[in-house]
Amino acid sequence: MNEPERIKKEKDGLDVYEDILRYARTGYHSIHPDDMYRFRWYGLYEQKPKNGHFMLRVKIPGGELTSAQMRTLGEIADRYARGFADITTRQNFQFHWITIEDVPDIFDRLHRAGLTTSGACGDITRNVVGCPVAGIDPAEILDGRPYVLAVTRYFLNNREFSDLPRKYKMSVAGCAVHCAQPEINDVGATAVRRKRLNGEWEYGFHVRVGGGLSSRPHFAQKLNMFVPPEKLVDVIRAITEIFRDFGYRENRKRARLKFLVADWGIERFEQEVRARLDWTPEPAIEWEEPFRAYRDHVGVHPQKQEGMYWVGVAVLSGRIRAEQMLASAALAEEFGQGILRTTNQQNLLIPYVSAGNVDTLVRELERVNLPHIASPFRRAAVACTGNEFCNLAITETKRLIVEIVEHLERTVPLDEPIRINLNGCPNDCGQHHIGDIGLQGCLVNVGGEKVEGYDIALGGRLGRDARFVRPIWRKVPASQVKFALERLLNNYLALRDPEEDFSDFVDRHTDEELASMMRVEFAEGVDDPPPLAPPPAELVEG
Incomplete structure (x- = not known):
């Protein structure tokens, strides 16, 4: 029996709740290692570098929460989490910098707001994801x-x-x-x-x-x-x-x-x-799967309810400040019906906004840097927690995705949505396997020193022609990723066929051709890099 199974068999993860409250009185150094593992069943992970601080995950079923609940989360972020939280790819909220002494009050606040961390982590059923609209x-x-x-x-x-x-x-x-x-x-x-x-x-x-x-x-x-x-x-x-x-x-x-x-x-x-059923299901019916439907909710969109709109805003990297959380809670009450939704692309939306309130709402959201008009890069960029807090991550992610997006906004006049998914390790919390552009963190040997880098892969998607990304370049230094993507995307704009989207373009070209468009060098010591094909005649420079 492996160690996690032993720990679970000796005491159920859900039985650690009273122990958490006890450790809040006796302190971090009194926590038994087995119980530290069981903490996950209530959303608690030790954050890097395991010196007394925790990540705490709060479940948001289907991504729907009330203004009162968002206000509670914003207050927790402000008081206990150094002023910010992260929206996750499962529509949850995550806090960092939590201490064990903080937990009883946080749990009490969440309980009074109708929120829970039970089952947010661990070997248990996690948050149930739903459609944000x-x-x-x-x-x-x-x-x-x-x-x-x-x-x-x-x-x-x-x-x-x-x-x-x-x-x-x-x-x-x-x-x-x-x-x-x-x-x-x-x-x-x-x-x-x-x-x-x-x-x-x-x-x-x-x-x-x-x-x-x-x-x-x-x-x-x-x-x-x-x-x-x-x-x-x-x-x-x-x-x-x-x-x-x-x-x-x-x-x-x-x-x-x-x-x-x-x-x-x-x-x-x-x-x-x-x-295991006491009834007999009928066979599945013929049903056409969606084909490259862009699963995005940013912007102003009419609802099925006459005269009502939802306003979706981009939260780049999913990191949201306490003041933004509190402001969005207040705005949802003032201009909507006190409801907010999170998305699995780490964004936020406010539904039930009457036509007469839309313009005022979007102005107020922009005041707190929550834009409803976002570039094709910003609206769908996803990043995992990264090595700032995650013990498994190899590379930093949150700052890098911001740097990449801002660079591409300045240098690539893209006219279609594109999904950049950035992950700090192979575990893929950032979902790089399904991105149009998938970036997986690694370490790179440059001049005899190890620096952060990324493997660049292309062509992931869901739907009727679902496929995972194709690895194109390995071990690109993190500082060079934005330039590689700039060259790739400008070449796509110059060389695409009239009715072609980025997925078609990637499918039509070989790995070597796509690599030649990025024009970056492999790191030292990488075995068997693919040979570069002669660049297309119209290859874009710069």
Whole structure:
């Protein structure tokens, strides 16, 4: 039995709550190492360099929260987290610089606001991701929020599922473009509909299993089931039982659901799911998957509710200041209905804004540097925590993504959205495997010294033609990444065909051709770099 399994078997992670309160009285140095591991079940991780400070993650199911809840989070950021928080790719908020002595008051504030950290980390069901515009999107199939909450409530503090082999991520959404990324979740439920013989629409879900990124990414595979909405929790329960009972606990590197699904095959996995149900799902229906739908919510957009709009703002790198949190909470109350939404692209939006309030709201948001008009780079840039706080990260990320975006805004007149996903290590919290441009942190040998660098990969996407990125250049010094991307993107603008987007352009060119457009050198000691092809005749300089 490996060490994490021993720790979990000796005491359930959910049983550490009272110990956390006790350690808040006795101090950081009194924390037993086993309990330090169990802290994750309540959203607490030691932050780098493990000298008494913690990261604390707060769950936001479906990304929806009230102004009062946002105000509570802003107050926590201001009082305990040195004035900032991070919006994550799972629609959560993360704080840094938390001490164990701070935790009881923070937990009390969160409880009074109707928020929780339970299950935010650890080998348990994590925050359920949803569509940020659920219930307001004119094109949605159904409002997914009730089902996000139903799944959340079923699994929250449910001790039947508090000791899973590994982390477990779910998404539930009713939108047509799959913005909740079902392809890369352990379980992804997406709404579908079919017409009955009487001409009425019948709504349901298709369910995928076994998606995930990290160093060995897998796309989720679809079960052959049409799941009625009222049966969704039951199907996810059965899936989760299988993971709990058959997941590979012996090897942490193969403990995620994706490895079990890959080894069994989707047919055997589905048979086991059906065996755990007391009803018989009908087969999945014919349904066209979205094709390169841009899963973005920045800007001013009309809602399905007549005369109402949502305003989405870009939060570059996901890092948001306490004053921005407090201001957005107040603005949502004044100009909306006291509701805010976070997105898995680390952005923020305010819904239910009447037409007459839109202009005033966007001006007030801009005053606190929350722009609703953002460049193609800024609106979709994603970055993980990086080595500023994360013990696993190799490189710094938050400042670098800002530097890259600001440089490209000055040097590349791009006229289409492009997703830059930056990750400080192979674990892929920044989702570089699915970016148009994916950057993975590494160390680079320059002049005999190790400096931070990045592997540059291209062409990732989700949807009907989903694929992971192709590695193009390895070990580019971090200081040179922005220049490599500048050259690449300006060459794309000069050489693309009239109806071609960036994905098409990447698909049409070889690795060597794309590398020649970036024109950067490999670091010292990199084995077998690909040969550079002769540059295209129209190659852009600079």
